[in-house]
Amino acid sequence: MIKVLHLLLKFKNERLASGSDTINEHKKIAEEKGRLIWGHSSSKSTKLMSDKSRALYKNQFSKGIDTYCFFLTSIKGEQELYVGKLSEIYFRGEITSASPLKKFIPSYYAGNVGTGFPADKNNTLVDVSNFFKVDSKYVSRIKVRSSAKDFTSDVGRSSLFYVDINEDLEKLLIELLSNPEAKFQYEVEQEDVPDDVTVKDKPKDKPLKRLGSSTGSYKRDSKTSKNAIVTAKYKCEVDTTHENFVSRVTGENYVEAHHLIPMEYQDDFDTSIDVEANIISLCVGCHKKLHHATYSVIEPLIEKLYDDRIDRLKDCDIKLTSHKLHNYYK
Incomplete structure (x- = not known):
C-alpha cells in the first residue's frame, strides 16, 4: 500500500502594520470564505517543490485521497501547529494578477501575487479548507519522509517538507473533519485566553454566514x-x-x-x-x-x-x- 504524502510549511508569524499577524490574517480568510490560499514566501526565484512532487500530490487529489498541509511556527519559544485539508498546489505565476482566486489570499500580500518575481515572493501557494490549530504535541507525530526525523529535532534549514503522519494524528483529523461540533469544541480548547480575561457585554454585529451555507448556518468564533x-x-x-x-x-x-x-x-x-x-x-x-x-x-x-x-x-x-x-x- 502506498503511503499518503502530506506537506508541511515552516513560517515566521510576523507582526503586520495593521496590528494583526500572519496567523490571524490567514484564519480570517479561512473563516470568512471557507477556503484559504496560503502563499509560502521565498527569496529564491527557483521552485521549492519539483514538478514531479507536485504531480504526486495532484494524483492523490484526483483519487480523493485526504491530503493535509501543516503550518508550523514558533511563538515566544513555543511551537504552534495548524492544518488544512489540501486540494491544490500552485507555483508562482499560476495565479495571475487578475485571478478570482486572489479573494482567498490575505489582502496584505494578495496584491503582489501574479506580478512576477521579485515583487511576488510567493514561491508556492497551497489551497486548503478546514484550517485550524492542532495541539502542538502532534509535532512529534509528523516526520520528514526523506530522513524520518520529526519536527522536535533539527530538520535542516528548508521551509517546505514532504511529510508522513502517524496513525494517531490521522485518526484525529478524520474524526474532527467528519464531526463539525467536535471540531469546534477542539478549536475552543486550543484557544489561548488568559485567566484574567475581562468580558464586557455589549451589542455586536451579526456574524458572517458560512460561505455557500444554507440559511441559519452562521459561523461561531x-x-x-x-x-x-x-x-x-x-x-x-x-x-x-x-x-x-x-x-x-x-x-x-x-x-x-x-x-x-x-x-x-x-x-x-x-x-x-x-x-x-x-x-x-x-x-x-x-x-x-x-x-x-x-x-x-x-x-x-x-x-x-x-x-x-x-x-x-x-x-x-x-x-x-x-x-x-x-x-x-x-
Whole structure:
C-alpha cells in the first residue's frame, strides 16, 4: 500500500502594520470564505517543490485521497501547529494578477501575487479548507519522509517538507473533519485566553454566514466561546460540582461551550448571538442532555439558564422571552 504524502510549511508569524499577524490574517480568510490560499514566501526565484512532487500530490487529489498541509511556527519559544485539508498546489505565476482566486489570499500580500518575481515572493501557494490549530504535541507525530526525523529535532534549514503522519494524528483529523461540533469544541480548547480575561457585554454585529451555507448556518468564533469558559472558571454552569476529568490541553476541568440561544436562530435577532452572554460552560453530560434529552428533562435547566443570563443578554440588545427560549428546545 502506498503511503499518503502530506506537506508541511515552516513560517515566521510576523507582526503586520495593521496590528494583526500572519496567523490571524490567514484564519480570517479561512473563516470568512471557507477556503484559504496560503502563499509560502521565498527569496529564491527557483521552485521549492519539483514538478514531479507536485504531480504526486495532484494524483492523490484526483483519487480523493485526504491530503493535509501543516503550518508550523514558533511563538515566544513555543511551537504552534495548524492544518488544512489540501486540494491544490500552485507555483508562482499560476495565479495571475487578475485571478478570482486572489479573494482567498490575505489582502496584505494578495496584491503582489501574479506580478512576477521579485515583487511576488510567493514561491508556492497551497489551497486548503478546514484550517485550524492542532495541539502542538502532534509535532512529534509528523516526520520528514526523506530522513524520518520529526519536527522536535533539527530538520535542516528548508521551509517546505514532504511529510508522513502517524496513525494517531490521522485518526484525529478524520474524526474532527467528519464531526463539525467536535471540531469546534477542539478549536475552543486550543484557544489561548488568559485567566484574567475581562468580558464586557455589549451589542455586536451579526456574524458572517458560512460561505455557500444554507440559511441559519452562521459561523461561531472559538475565541468568544473560550472567553465564556474562562470567565466561568471552567465550571459547569448547570451545576458547579460537575467534574468529569482534567483536560490535558488546559490543565483545568474539561467543559464545552454551548450557545443558550442556538446559532440556527440567529435570523430571529438583530444583533449577534455569538457573544459571551449567550455562551454557557457545560460539563459533557449536561451539554449532551441539552442537545439530546426529552423536553421534560431539560425544561428546568433551560429556565435556570434563562434566569442566570437574561440581564446579560439585554446588555447585548438580545431581546428574549422565556417562552421563546423554551420553544427553541421543544
